Amino acid sequence: MRLTHSPRIELLLLLLLAALMVGAGIGLRQPSNVDEERFLGVALEMLQNGNWLIPHRAAEIYPDKPPLFMWTIALFTRLTGAPNLALFLPALIAGVVTTACLYDLGKRLWNRRIGVIAALLFLATYQTYSVLRAGQIDGFLCLWIMLGLYGMVRHLLLGPAWGWFYVACAAMGFGIISKGVGFLPVLMLIPYAYAVRKGWSGVVRMPGQGRAWWLGLGVALAAIAVWLLPLVLYVTLYGDEASRAYVSEILLRQTAQRYANAWHHQEPFWYFFLKVIPKYWLPLVLALPWLVPAWRRQLSKHDGRVLVLLGWVVLVLLFFTLSSGKRKLYIFPALPGLVLVMAPLVPWLLRRWFAQRPRARKVFIGLAVFWFAAWFARGFIEPIKEHLNVRQALMAEVAGMTQGAELMLTHWREGQWLFARQPIVHFGMDAAHQTQKAADWLRSNPTAFALIQADELAQCFKPDKARKVDDHSAGEWFLVQAEADNGQCHERSASVPFRFAWQLPHL
Structure with a gap:
């Protein structure tokens, strides 16, 4: 050379x-x-x-x-x-x-x-x-x-x-x-x-x-x-x-x-x-x-x-x-x-x-x-092959279905927060009993919605009163309000929810 x-x-x-x-x-x-x-x-x-x-x-x-x-x-x-x-x-x-x-x-x-x-x-x-x-x-x-x-x-x-x-x-x-x-x-x-x-x-x-x-x-x-x-x-x-x-x-x-005792990626x-x-x-x-x-x-x-x-x-x-x-x-x-x-x-x-x-x-x-x-x-x-981020599509769909009302997130991932187009509420990403806490919170916030995973829906809510979010390959999710409560969940912990909303459009 x-x-x-x-x-x-x-x-x-x-x-x-x-x-x-x-x-x-x-x-x-x-x-x-x-x-x-x-x-x-x-x-x-x-x-x-x-x-x-x-x-x-x-x-x-x-x-x-x-x-x-x-x-x-x-x-x-x-x-x-x-x-x-x-x-x-x-x-x-x-x-x-x-x-x-x-x-x-x-x-x-x-x-x-x-x-x-x-x-x-x-x-x-x-x-x-x-x-x-x-x-x-x-x-x-x-x-x-x-x-x-x-x-x-x-x-x-x-x-x-x-x-x-x-x-x-x-x-x-x-x-x-x-x-x-x-x-x-x-x-x-x-x-x-x-x-x-x-x-x-x-x-x-x-x-x-x-x-x-x-x-x-x-x-x-x-x-x-x-x-x-x-x-x-x-x-x-x-x-x-x-x-x-x-x-x-x-x-x-x-x-x-x-380093000594990793709990992920073992x-x-x-x-x-x-x-x-x-x-x-x-x-x-x-x-x-x-x-x-x-x-x-x-x-x-x-x-x-x-x-x-x-x-x-x-x-x-x-x-x-x-x-x-x-x-x-x-x-x-x-x-x-x-x-x-x-x-x-x-x-x-x-x-x-x-x-x-x-x-x-x-x-x-x-x-x-x-x-x-x-x-x-x-x-x-x-970038062309990936097209739209699935969690971005999910949150856009949710915002349209809820008309921008306050939204309780359960078992959420980072993209759901990043791409949220409405005020969100949650009890922590890794909190226990999130679905139960969501049901309890909705009773005091009847105009709000909660986003619930399909495999946990029937624990606390009536499936016939839940609205399925269109499949965006981000998992199967349902939107519920207080009227969907089946009365089976009573979370009495003193957890205080986190509230967050993006002030300006960012993405």
Whole structure:
């Protein structure tokens, strides 16, 4: 691969390719799953209620994630006036920044050609589109992981560069208040320390710098304090029981406890290696039979660059493997490190595969072009194929049938709140006995309606007095009023319902 352009033109072309591949169809997309609906709704509710420290979901505190991602969506919504666009912009920016960082690190660690290859490998991987085209935290987390990785590599392998080390520490801090695992780049210090101790080449030794190293922890804590310090002060001075419970939930249960004893997405230890990597790290995994022996040879030569990068990838995979809770997107942070350590071997692989097979080389190039073109086209096809969100259609139908009257939601999902076109009432997303509570509430609110699932309707209501909502593939739902009460349900708990209404049209 001969490079005839200047490094600046190379970088601009790669950034353009990243923007086109990740951003294809971005103006046509809308929230299409509960994660996207949740994060967009929380961000819009922040804009409406002005509470930036404690996220809310239909007036109920949302305790699962720190707020930085939602802040970013709210900011882009304010700047663009288009929530459906704002939801996907953080991941698009992360994809462009990651591409730039991989190119620059490849160029500095090896040469310009390796930088180009590293960026292209990242953009060619299936999981890149699976994560970065979604409006989810993991795409945004990629930004902070990559900045952390970039700063650590500049310092540990190309340094000393204390400024970049502190950038990495700040990025990890912001990553933590995006999603708790934002600290992952610090794991790079483990293989780095081993390489320094054993005298491996390619790593920078920095003896007698203990104070400078510890300052990095202070920088990370300062980044975390951007949110945590105002939160603690607010809860201490003005907090109620719910806000104090939120602090405990977000700092303890949703971090260490969730990692050690996950209550969702439980999978066996081999899940990533047998069900995720073979599919989501295509086409990279196809080269592993040649790459593993090559890495072994590089490690036998004590190449510290390979040890630090490959060791970090292994540690990230091990970290997520040890947790009982696993989702396919969890291991995405390891991908930039993997492509960076793969890139130097690609020219050797291509020569080995195609030196005596010029026709096969042309087929390979054709397949690569088709692969990129197919992902670009998919960005426009998917929004058209998905069409209208089923929960959006459901809530539009409900608003028409109830003429905008107050609506009690039971066993609801994020999209029902996000797309609500009328005032809604609920007792909490995970509350017990929701149908019974709805029946009791309707007795005091005879002009209101409740939305009840089909399998719970007969418990508290007369089916012949319920109105079925047209099927939008969002489950089978019925609308009822107080007149449909069968008198069998009497919920005497002292639960106070949450009330919420969007003040302005937003979607």
